[in-house]
Amino acid sequence: MDARLEAIRGTVLARNPGEGEFHQAVTEVFESLGPVHDRHPEFLEGAVLERLCEPERQIIFRVPWTDDAGRVQINRGFRVEFNSALGPYKGGLRFHPSVYLGIVKFLGFEQIFKNALTGMPIGGGKGGSDFDPRGRSDAEVMRFCQSFMTELYRHIGEYTDVPAGDIGVGGREIGYLFGQYKRITNRYESGVLTGKGISWGGSLVRPEATGYGTVIFTEEMLKTRGKSFDGQRVVVSGTGNVAINAIAKAQSLGAIVVACSDSSGYIVDDAGIDVALLRQVKEVERGRLKDYETRRPAVTYVDGGSVWDVDATVALPCATQNELDGDAAARLVRNGLIAVGEGANMPSTRDAVAVFQDSGVLFGPGKAANAGGVATSALEMQQNASRDSWTFAHTEQRLTEIMVGIHDRCAATADEYGDPGNYVLGANIGGFVKVADAMLAQGLI
Numbered sequence: 340m341d342a343r344l345e346a347i348r349g350t351v352l353a354r355n356p357g358e359g360e361f362h363q364a365v366t367e368v369f370e371s372l373g374p375v376h377d378r379h380p381e382f383l384e385g386a387v388l389e390r391l392c393e394p395e396r397q398i399i400f401r402v403p404w405t406d407d408a409g410r411v412q413i414n415r416g417f418r419v420e421f422n423s424a425l426g427p428y429k430g431g432l433r434f435h436p437s438v439y440l441g442i443v444k445f446l447g448f449e450q451i452f453k454n455a456l457t458g459m460p461i462g463g464g465k466g467g468s469d470f471d472p473r474g475r476s477d478a479e480v481m482r483f484c485q486s487f488m489t490e491l492y493r494h495i496g497e498y499t500d501v502p503a504g505d506i507g508v509g510g511r512e513i514g515y516l517f518g519q520y521k522r523i524t525n526r527y528e529s530g531v532l533t534g535k536g537i538s539w540g541g542s543l544v545r546p547e548a549t550g551y552g553t554v555i556f557t558e559e560m561l562k563t564r565g566k567s568f569d570g571q572r573v574v575v576s577g578t579g580n581v582a583i584n585a586i587a588k589a590q591s592l593g594a595i596v597v598a599c600s601d602s603s604g605y606i607v608d609d610a611g612i613d614v615a616l617l618r619q620v621k622e623v624e625r626g627r628l629k630d631y632e633t634r635r636p637a638v639t640y641v642d643g644g645s646v647w648d649v650d651a652t653v654a655l656p657c658a659t660q661n662e663l664d665g666d667a668a669a670r671l672v673r674n675g676l677i678a679v680g681e682g683a684n685m686p687s688t689r690d691a692v693a694v695f696q697d698s699g700v701l702f703g704p705g706k707a708a709n710a711g712g713v714a715t716s717a718l719e720m721q722q723n724a725s726r727d728s729w730t731f732a733h734t735e736q737r738l739t740e741i742m743v744g745i746h747d748r749c750a751a752t753a754d755e756y757g758d759p760g761n762y763v764l765g766a767n768i769g770g771f772v773k774v775a776d777a778m779l780a781q782g783l784i
């Protein structure tokens with residue numbers, strides 16, 4: 340790493356102790372930015388990186404609620420409003436027991452660059468709670484969401500900060516959060532949250548957007564080598580919103596998706612995953628992946644273990660951070676992997692990324708490859724602002740154009756900086772320069 344940036348990185352790490360995921364995200368971005376600072380000394384003079392690594396605002400709050408047995412439960416809520424140079428803070432809420440400040444900051448930091456890459460007017464933020472919706476009744480989830488929003492409402496707004504979903508936060512949770520926001524503020528402010536239901540301000544394609552977008556980005560990478568998804572053997576991790584829609588889109592392009600996972604295990608279905616059955620099990624019944632195996636013959640369910648043990652030509656990690664390590668990456672490469680598109684945020688460890696890049700595997704980092712979700716959230720905001728609702732076909736067309744645009748910008752930036760095909764470099768520099776220019780233009784704030 341460039342020595343000037345290494346010194347700044349050291350200060351950032353020391354100021355934010357114990358936040359390993361945030362350190363990892365910062366390090367990964369800094370490693371790309373040396374050449375930019377050679378060309379733009381004004382970024383160093385204006386202390387852009389130091390400012391960028393310090394969130395504009397961080398909110399941590401108590402979330403009290405009662406469970407179905409009448410017991411009082413306490414969770415911790417977070418919203419990190421990281422950077423508003425390009426627009427209102429924008430980024431999802433994650434409800435998962437692993438959530439703490441370091442996770443929210445890593446996600447918020449990544450979000451700044453991702454949102455810049457979309458070309459839409461949105462800043463970066465992220466939030467969530469250590470609440471675990473799994474195994475909770477609808478009534479418990481509703482009471483939790485109402486309590487969470489009772490604090491969060493004063494910090495958000497369509498021109499201020501616009502949360503959305505992430506792990507553990509889907510349409511059900513967004514509905515309860517929106518209802519409570521409306522009740523407290525007495526405003527039907529559609530643009531305050533995205534991922535809403537279609538009948539009350541949501542956008543068609545938003546549920547599919549992250550998974551579809553990841554596949555579209557990966558298809559663009561494959562095209563640079565004269566290939567496509569057609570006939571590829573694909574492994575996807577996760578079976579949540581991103582994973583299921585990535586599976587559906589990859590199969591629509593002729594791929595065979597042979598395996599997917601949840602946090603308990605994985606299935607191998609050599610005939611190709613039955614997406615309708617998977618949606619029934621995971622989205623309608625909120626069941627476990629094991630339930631899929633019991634309804635489909637010739638499927639193997641592996642309890643525990645790693646889905647990355649299954650051979651693939653294309654890997655789409657769509658579950659969570661650091662789920663694919665260097666050993667798994669090396670095994671995948673040995674077994675014929677040609678491309679990786681990150682549907683999740685930072686799912687590959689730094690070792691894994693190095694293995695992919697050193698082996699010439701096409702590697703699309705999450706901040707570029709999974710930007711279709713937030714881009715479609717921005718399309719939802721556009722529809723809300725104009726009191727309009729677009730067709731599925733039109734919205735999907737916009738998503739496709741945006742993803743192709745992100746791919747091409749990353750590729751062109753990598754070329755410009757002398758490292759063709761390095762999408763990590765292209766995404767980091769492309770996102771950073773846009774935000775840095777805006778920060779300098781807006782003065783020392």
Ligand code: NDP
Nearest residue numbers: 505506507549577578579580581601602658659683684712
């Ligand atoms: P969901 O909650 O819908 O699904 C998450 C999936 O990942 C589930 O299958 C879950 O398994 C699995 N998972 C979660 N945590 C772990 C863990 N610690 N270990 C193993 N498996 C785990 O979330 P999303 O699909 O929305 O999000 C998935 C990823 O995509 C995240 O990294 C998120 O930040 C990223 N992302 C999401 C966007 C969106 O629009 N939703 C936008 C951009 C990125 P189980 O069911 O067993 O819990």
